[in-house]
Amino acid sequence: MHRRLIHNAYECPLWLEYLFVHFGVLVGMAGPLGMMHQHDLRDWAQRQPDCHPYLRHGEGLWKDGWWQLHCDLALCEPPEFDPEPRVANDRVYAFMERTWMWQQLPWAVLLFWVGGLPWVVWGISARIAVSVTGHWLVGYFAHNRGQRDWHVEGAAVQGFNIPAAAYLTMGESWHNNHHAYPGSALLGLYENQPDPGWWVLNRLRDLGLVWSIRLPEDLPSRPELSALTATDCTERRRHLPLSRSPNRSSHHENGRQ
Template sequence: MGRVYWAPVKSLWYLAHVSIAIVAGYLTFSLSSFLVFIGSTAITLCLGHSLGMHRRLIHNAYECPLWLEYIFVHLGILVGMAGPLGMMHQHDLRDWAQRQTDCHPYLRHGQGFWKDGWWQLHCDLVLEQPPEFRAEPRVAGDRVLIFMERTWMWQQFPWAVLLFWLGGLPWVVWGISARIAVSVTGHWLVGYFAHNRGERDWHVEGAAVQGFNIPAAAYLTMGESWHNNHHAYPGSALLGLHENQPDPGWWVLTRLHDLGLVWSIRLPENLPQRSELKALPGAEGKETSHRTFRGGVGRPDA
């Protein structure tokens, strides 16, 4: 049981950037500002949200130098959803709740489309008996990450100054507000559909919520829309497990591995077996990616 309530800071942050994106975006549109929007969105979603926040900070699916982790996490903050500790807490809470036999509608995207949008983009949840989560010591005691957590909204400011100096107000509008508005809204949309409808190869017995794969969003989400795969193997750095499942985040990760910047990449074969995980009919016949199961990059000693 829990109570959903309007979160004014969260709501006004989102509404401010959406309003700026719609009004000022229309008035300041240019080819260069649109290219800034495309480039900055791709970089922050891929290196920041997917590789930094999700696959590294939350799931420890690979190892990298600390300086590179800081860069990736900073880029993840720029997506505009939360700081690093806030992202970890919200993700861990949802993961825990979705694995239970029952799950609050807020944490499983269990309401109708418009109500869920209001809840996720403008509200927070207070559970009557919340679980206790503690960040691992290396994260909880990291002064850089703590600073990022305390100042995550202000992390946009230096980039806004740089964009204004390089391209004026249009670059700020499209490189900051339009990017945040689209990224945050897109994150909710993918989350909503990835927990309600789509394709499935795996079933987690006893879990209140099953993830769904959304093939149409694979490139836009940098591979994050293979959510049924992620529910099956949450610790895997590879999300697109089959040959016909593009995973741009994985492609970047393997290039970084080739450069010696990433190592100990975890894949399904490196993870403990789960008795509750069952392959659905037809899944076992699909061709798995040769990059996944035939050695090399995914080995713990790679």
């Protein structure tokens, strides 16, 4: 959902996009427009020379956890949220936004039918608690400590790679790579960076369900981006297997990026 709805890093049939977004909504944080809004606000704020500590995970672990899990940030003059028309005018997304909490209900009924109340507790309540808390925890470390190959000049916040969470997050924990190339469908850029989300996209591409996959070399040049290692990203990717270089698109990041 993140790589498609938020960053348009690949193309797929609309029904598949709806399915991915539905799974994203089931995490329990917000509806599709709500998640886009929060993501775009954080992205915008983190690229500024200064950033509110709420939007950069800039406080200690426990205080940041309380803020992120129990509080909202009310800005006096927030930036305008203007989603692209194909999303803003989509009736399915409008329905998902209105009913995002209720979308747990069909799954709760199915789980109750299969295994009774314990399955509902573990499959809905516990899952949401673990997912939302885990999303915050990975986000906290991915903006405070870890490995970095890239530096974005002038940005108040730098992303960090969290290798230990790569499988758990489907590759989303390669966050320094994501800050460097937000429009790339590939987040684990190097051989030693497993990216299960990328593997899924490759298999779907083989089935003809995903196309126009964008990689870092397909994105506009960023003069503010610099490599922190002696060997740059392009050189290190030479040894990637061919399956990591699918058909590419010439499209660039949309205006929200």
